[in-house]
Amino acid sequence: MSYVVDFVTVSTVGLESSPVADALAGLRANEARYFKNKYDVDFTTQPAAEVPDLVEYVARVLRERDVTIASPALEATEFEVEGVRWTYVFYESGLSVNVLYTLEPGGKRAVGFKLSDGMEVPEELTDKFKFARQRSKLAGTIRGSYFVIKGEY
Template identity: 60%
Template sequence: MSSPAATVLAGLRVNEARYFKNKYGHVFTVEPVSNAGPTIDWVSRILTEERGIVISARPLEATAFQVENIRMAYVFYENGLSINVMYTVDDLGKRAVGFKLSDGMEIPAELASFKFA
């Protein structure tokens, strides 16, 4: 991964990996952007069409998987941002989009209207 936020992004991935392993027994792995085009395109389309958001940072890695009845996708960006999309398979009307900022990261302009903890 080539990013000034590589270390903090690694921390985000480790936290996600721990969560999915402990809760679902799922091994959380990511693919480089060169292999993850469909996942990145899908997340970008949801952000653009459903939320009116276009992320300016370059995506670096992504993953898509299903645990129980929940379909998940994650995209990690060079600026330290992580975006996930999840929806239930049996009720496609329930979908959530999550944004995580790496420690010390400035809020990107396209997300300035959001409140981050």
């Protein structure tokens, strides 16, 4: 069942099993606010079990850097805005991974990692990426990193 993320009233729907469910819900709401304000798009997620192709797609892109996320995926979504395909997976650990993939050749293509407030950097990312901090009213302190995608997906 899909869930339209509400960034006014933050809810842990679909994220209850996460030890940082409230912070992960705030992170998800922060993403929803961004897409609503910038593109007028409703951020709608689905349980990861209902969209295994999206979870596998993100995993395949991550293998480009020999990264395998150990935590179970809870929710995922994919949508296209202005020629860019966005794919998100939210993990039980509190990690959010997004793939920004411009459909035109030569456009921006990158993977972004965001860590929910209160979670440790997952072991699989510790030595590979440096994380910068940003503040969010919805999500507290978000730590993020990214890498540029070199392959075709």
